Amino acid sequence: MKLLECLKRAFIVRKCIICDDAISYNIKLPICDECHKYWVSTLDILCDKCGYESEYCTCASKRMLIGVDFVTFCIFYKSNSENPVNHIVYKLKEEYIGEVFNFCADLMAAKAKKMFAKRNLSFNDYIVVYPKRRKKAILKYGYDHGREVARLFAKKLGLSYMDCFDNSGKKEQKTLDRRERYANAKQSYSLKKNIDVKDKKFIIIDDVLTTGSTISACSTLLKEKGAKSVVAVCFAKDI
Secondary structure, three states: OOHHHHHHHHHOOOEOOOOOOEOOOOOOOOOOHHHHHHHHHHOOOOOOOOOOOOOOOOHHHHHOOOOOOEEEEEEEEOOOOOOHHHHHHHHHHHOOOHHHHHHHHHHHHHHHHHHHHHOOOOOOOEEEEOOOOOHHHHHHHOOOHHHHHHHHHHHHHOOEEOOOEEEOOOOOHHHOOHHHHHHHHHHHEEEOOOOOOOOOEEEEEEEEEOOOHHHHHHHHHHHHOOOOEEEEEEEEEEO
16 A cells, blocks of 8 residues: 555545545545435435436436537535535535545546447547636635546546636626526636637536536537537536
């Protein structure tokens, strides 16, 4: 075992990413046994629009997104309820925890593989990108969770990664209604200067799909500059 791993196990307490209880380094998932049962139960949540589980729900691709060839996500998320997904999303956004980033990236990479195979698509030449976090939020929390997950996702699939968006937004999306979200996202996001996206294929990584405004704004920017294909992979879909 590498020295760094030995030191980590000796001096750093590994915690469940849901309840924060201490867990053993021998456990594969960063979730304690009790929370794992809780987590598994969330996999049975059905879409409140179509009635399908996340594996088959296509509501987002039909009614929410502009300029995206298809979107896929790992699990449903109910923002006003108490469930494991809420805890993970909260920590993803507000606490810099490597195991949370890795957990989300693992699930998203597995789901992307499944959905690409289902459509007989290859990952060849796809570039991973992400909607940049607001500057105010980066200063507050000290990191951009989207960047962390996107880089891990790209690494797991052996894909190229590109930091191509700027975000000049002043307002948080979660404080706005559907119409305001679309307007705010469109005004906030822009492509960085000297970024060439023509004839390239992209995978946009995002944490939670709510109205689709953020992904729509970013995909539109890419398509307007000649991107060949844009797909989206999200950790969760708000229902």
